[in-house]
Amino acid sequence: MSPTAPTYRPDVYATGAILDPYPHYRRMRELGPVVWLPRQRAHAVVHHAPCKEVLLADDRFRSERGVALNPVANRLSRGTTLNSDDADHERRRRLLASRLTPKALRSMREEVDRRADAVVEAAVSRGEVDGVGARVGSTSCPGRGRPSTAWARRTRGRSAPHRGPCA
Incomplete structure (x- = not known):
């Protein structure tokens, strides 16, 4: 238990909490700017000003x-x-x-829109959405060419890490 922060015991990673996190956010904020999450053994900074302070204090929070x-x-x-x-x-x-930058992203807009439309059309025809599968199935990044062979070997057959060929 954290000696300096109130404890928030509900599991914020339970399915219900993930599907509707806002009551949890509200209750945590009511407890104070920082709460202790015992299941995760971590503090959560739930107020804006202290969160900004933590993010800017990179000498203390690595x-x-x-x-x-x-x-x-x-x-x-x-x-x-x-x-x-x-x-x-x-x-x-x-x-x-x-x-x-907005200028750099504007140059990719048509390609991103085209790919997004294709993902949505495929999901509608299947009747389900698999965002990870859709991302892994992408063969290249707009403006970047094809992913490296090494990246493709590392991710074949499993979910891609969030630092793939576009990272």
């Missing part, structure tokens, strides 16, 4: 070992902008920034 509550996700996201700090984070962020 990201390089992961930010997820799942060790597999943390391992798979090593080397990404999200899981990096200091000069490494700045370097990665600078590399991505030019690709995420």
Whole structure:
């Protein structure tokens, strides 16, 4: 138990909580700016100002070992902008920034719209949506060409890590 934060005992990863998280968010916020989640053995910062403070205090709250509550996700996201700090984070962020400007994204709009329409049409015809399968099935990234052979070998037959060929 955390000695400094109130404890929130409901499982925020239970199916019901995932399908309707807002009552949980409200109850956590009512308890205070930070709550202890005993099932995850982690603190959750649930008010805006303290959350912003934590995000800006990268000297005390480090990201390089992961930010997820799942060790597999943390391992798979090593080397990404999200899981990096200091000069490494700045370097990665600078590399991505030019690709995420409105101007850069505008050049991909038609291709992204075309692909999104195809995913929706396929889901409607199947009667189900599998966002992970749709992402894994993508063969290239707009403006980036085809994924590397190494990436394709690493992800064949299983869900792709969130840092695939477009990361």
